[in-house]
Structures are given as structure tokens and as C-alpha cells.
Amino acid sequence: MSATAEETPSAAPSTTPGNPILEVENLRMYFPVKSSGLVRRTVGHVQAVDGVSFQVEKGTSLGLVGESGCGKSTTGRMVTRLYQPTGGAIRFEGKDIAQTKPGDLKPIRREIQMIFQDPYTSLNPRHTVGAIVGAPLAIHKVVPRDKILPRVQELLEVVGLNPEHYNRYPHEFSGGQRQRIGIARSLTLQPKLLVADEPVSALDVSIQAQVVNLLQDVQKEFGISFLFIAHDLAIVRHFCPEVAVMYLGKIVEIADRDTLYERPHHPYTQALLSAVPDVKQAAIGGRRERIRLQGDVPSPINPPSGCRFRTRCQFAQEICAKVEPPLLQIGPRHKVACHFAGELGAHPATPVTMDVCGVDAQGSPVPGATPVEQLNKPGFDDRWYDLKTQQFTGR
Ligand SMILES: Nc1ncnc2c1ncn2[C@@H]1O[C@H](COP(=O)(O)OP(=O)(O)O)[C@@H](O)[C@H]1O
Numbered sequence: 001m002s003a004t005a006e007e008t009p010s011a012a013p014s015t016t017p018g019n020p021i022l023e024v025e026n027l028r029m030y031f032p033v034k035s036s037g038l039v040r041r042t043v044g045h046v047q048a049v050d051g052v053s054f055q056v057e058k059g060t061s062l063g064l065v066g067e068s069g070c071g072k073s074t075t076g077r078m079v080t081r082l083y084q085p086t087g088g089a090i091r092f093e094g095k096d097i098a099q100t101k102p103g104d105l106k107p108i109r110r111e112i113q114m115i116f117q118d119p120y121t122s123l124n125p126r127h128t129v130g131a132i133v134g135a136p137l138a139i140h141k142v143v144p145r146d147k148i149l150p151r152v153q154e155l156l157e158v159v160g161l162n163p164e165h166y167n168r169y170p171h172e173f174s175g176g177q178r179q180r181i182g183i184a185r186s187l188t189l190q191p192k193l194l195v196a197d198e199p200v201s202a203l204d205v206s207i208q209a210q211v212v213n214l215l216q217d218v219q220k221e222f223g224i225s226f227l228f229i230a231h232d233l234a235i236v237r238h239f240c241p242e243v244a245v246m247y248l249g250k251i252v253e254i255a256d257r258d259t260l261y262e263r264p265h266h267p268y269t270q271a272l273l274s275a276v277p278d279v280k281q282a283a284i285g286g287r288r289e290r291i292r293l294q295g296d297v298p299s300p301i302n303p304p305s306g307c308r309f310r311t312r313c314q315f316a317q318e319i320c321a322k323v324e325p326p327l328l329q330i331g332p333r334h335k336v337a338c339h340f341a342g343e344l345g346a347h348p349a350t351p352v353t354m355d356v357c358g359v360d361a362q363g364s365p366v367p368g369a370t371p372v373e374q375l376n377k378p379g380f381d382d383r384w385y386d387l388k389t390q391q392f393t394g395r
């Protein structure tokens with residue numbers, strides 16, 4: 001297939017300006033690995049997050065999903081600037097905060113808050129609930145001292161706790177109530193963006209839904225945008241209109257909810273989804289067959305060449321080891337990073353990415369071919385790559 005003008009780098013899609021509160025572009029976090037002994041030299045890097053791009057629209061939620069160790073928390077901690085990224089951009093309301101110096105982060109800390117996974121370790125056991133929830137007000141001096149307590153009580157009420165319990169200590173509360181305290185604390189400064197890092201994973205299944213409902217109410221009431229991190233696709237389904245799936249430091253698929261849950265195109269998303277009980281299919285007597293992933297997740301210190309999922313992928317071919325599949329937009333709100341992207345049972349026999357990557361079916365460079373560049377942009381474009389025609393098309 002010859003490369004048309006439409007497929008050249010200059011015709012590469014430019015991102016449509018939507019209304020993002022957060023835009024993350026090519027974000028990377030490499031943790032140094034040190035040798036043991038007296039002189040501790042850097043002997044390698046954990047590529048915890050490696051070139052992640054996404055955006056969160058104002059007032060909505062993006063779900064970030066993947067197995068343990070794929071880099072979700074590290075991404076969340078960079079967005080809240082608990083970590084300084086190794087590279088890439090974090091544009092919050094248009095301003096890049098990726099390399100803002102620690103001393104200048106105070107205003108950002110008010111706007112972006114985090115809810116942590118473990119309500120047992122994230123609350124200081126020696127402080128009362130009033131002190132925990134009120135601390136940000138005191139630090140940021142947003143209300144006079146005598147107004148802190150009424151504000152704390154108001155927040156406790158918002159999260160469904162008794163406002164008279166401000167003098168109690170965290171150990172006097174159950175896990176679900178503690179997470180409500182964590183949520184109250186995250187709301188104290190009226191943030192615009194909340195990064196919720198597996199906010200219900202540590203809770204009993206019976207109370208997970210209550211806490212998710214509370215977060216949904218909070219979002220409606222205060223118009224807060226969410227980056228909602230979870231390790232399984234079931235939790236984010238009702239909360240997030242858009243979901244990104246991560247594997248070993250990279251996003252492998254990102255799409256609107258309907259597309260991701262009903263027509264996933266990446267073998268990893270398909271495997272994750274096969275583990276989610278499908279109410280609709282069960283209702284008609286059908287069952288989605290469970291796809292068991294082979295082997296373990298490889299080390300992010302020395303990830304596989306080409307596609308990082310290839311060591312566990314049943315569709316892997318030669319090209320997968322040679323060429324990294326780009327996160328290609330294949331529909332109005334759908335991107336996937338797979339050379340053989342397709343619906344389950346309909347993965348193509350030849351790679352769909354040959355033109356885009358400028359390679360042949362085995363992944364060897366085609367002389368004179370021009371790979372499409374700049375595919376790793378946050379958000380979606382008006383034009384995308386049609387898998388059937390293998391041409392760029394659009395609205
Ligand atoms: N501070 C750190 N130093 C070194 N490696 C880290 C650090 N934090 C996380 N990692 C590694 O980075 C990878 C991603 O971790 P993490 O972001 O916590 O994943 P997740 O939240 O998806 O479980 C893991 O391999 C983890 O061991």
C-alpha cells in the first residue's frame with residue numbers, strides 16, 4: 001500500500017481543543033536502581049511510566065485501569081506533583097506544572113488533591129478527625145482560625161459522617177468511614193481535580209459501592225474532575241465515561257465507556273474484560289469465556305522490546321518484538337496500541353500498522369516509507385485511522 005499525502009507526518013492529526021482541565025503528554029517516570037555496596041551506582045532504571053498521554057475533560061472522570069505494578073499510582077503521584085516527572089508535560093488548566101519547583105507548588109496543591117488507597121495508613125492516628133480535615137485550611141490560611149471547626153463539620157456532613165465526631169481519632173472509625181474522612185480532607189480546599197488512587201480497593205465489597213456513590217455525589221455537587229485509578233474494570237464502569245488501560249508503564253487502549261466495554265480492540269483489555277462478570281450476557285444465558293493470561297508481568301527495569309505485552313499475548317508475531325505499536329486513534333473516541341488490533345475473534349492476519357510505522361509485515365523498515373509521527377498526543381482528533389481501509393478518515 002502506498003503512502004498517500006494524507007498519511008505523511010505533516011498530515012498527522014492535530015488534537016482538537018476540547019475543554020480539558022488536565023492534559024498529560026508523553027509523561028515518564030524512571031526510578032534509578034542502585035547497586036549495593038559502599039559506592040551506590042545507578043545500574044538501571046525502573047521505567048514505571050513511559051510515555052503516557054491523556055486528558056481529563058472539565059467536570060468528568062477518566063478511569064485509569066491496569067494490574068498492580070503497571071504505573072497507575074506513579075502517574076497519579078506525578079499529576080499531584082508528589083513526584084517530579086523524568087519527562088513529559090502535565091498541563092493543568094493550560095499551564096505545564098511538570099517541572100514546577102517544589103517551593104512554587106502551593107497554589108497547585110490547593111487545586112489538585114489526592115485520595116489514597118489505604119484509609120488505615122493515610123490518616124495520622126495521633127490526630128483527631130477535626131485536625132486531619134482542618135489541617136489544609138490552617139496550612140493554606142484560607143479561613144480564619146475560628147471558622148475552621150464549622151467548615152470541618154460541614155465537610156463531615158457532606159461525606160455522610162456525624163459532624164459531632166470531629167474530636168474522635170481515626171481508630172474509632174470503620175474502614176469505610178475512614179475513607180470518608182480521607183475524602184472530606186481532599187475536599188477541604190475545594191479542589192478542581194481529584195486523583196483517586198484505588199479509593200475503594202481496601203474496603204469491604206459491601207461498602208465499596210457506597211463510597212463510589214459518595215464520590216459521584218461529590219462530583220455532581222462540586223463539579224470536580226476526577227482521575228480515577230482502579231485495578232479492575234468493574235469499578236470504573238459506572239463512574240467514568242472514558243477509560244484508559246495501562247500495561248507496564250504505557251497506555252494500551254483508551255476509549256469512551258461503550259466502546260471500551262463492548263468493542264475492546266487490544267488483547268490485554270479483552271483479557272481484563274473477560275474477568276468481569278457480564279450481567280447482560282449472563283441474563284441471556286451466555287457467558288464470556290475467561291481469557292487466562294500466560295506468565296507474569298515482566299520487569300519494568302528491562303521491559304520486552306517492541307510491544308511490552310508480547311510475552312503474554314496469544315496473537316504475538318515477529319513484528320511485535322521489533323516495532324512498538326503506536327497508540328493509534330481508530331475511531332471518534334478510541335485509541336489502541338496493537339499491530340493486530342481487532343475485536344475479539346476478529347484480529348486481522350496481517351498487521352494494521354504497517355503504513356503508519358513504515359514497515360513490512362515482519363516489522364522490517366520499508367525503504368522510502370514515512371512513518372506517521374506525533375501519534376502520542378493527549379485527547380482525540382477529528383480524524384482517525386480506519387482499520388478496514390487502512391486510511392485516515394474523519395467526521
Ligand atoms: N519510589 C519507587 N522507586 C522505585 N520503583 C518504584 C517506586 N514506586 C513505584 N516503583 C515501581 O514502579 C512500578 C509501578 O508502580 P506503581 O505506580 O505503584 O504501580 P500501580 O499503582 O499500577 O500498582 C512498579 O514496578 C513499582 O515497583
Ligand code: SF4
Nearest residue numbers: 307310313320338339
Ligand atoms: S502488538 Fe502484538 S504482542 Fe502486542 S498486543 Fe498486539 S498482537 Fe499482542
Ligand SMILES: [Mg+2]
Nearest residue numbers: 069072073074
Ligand atoms: Mg497503585
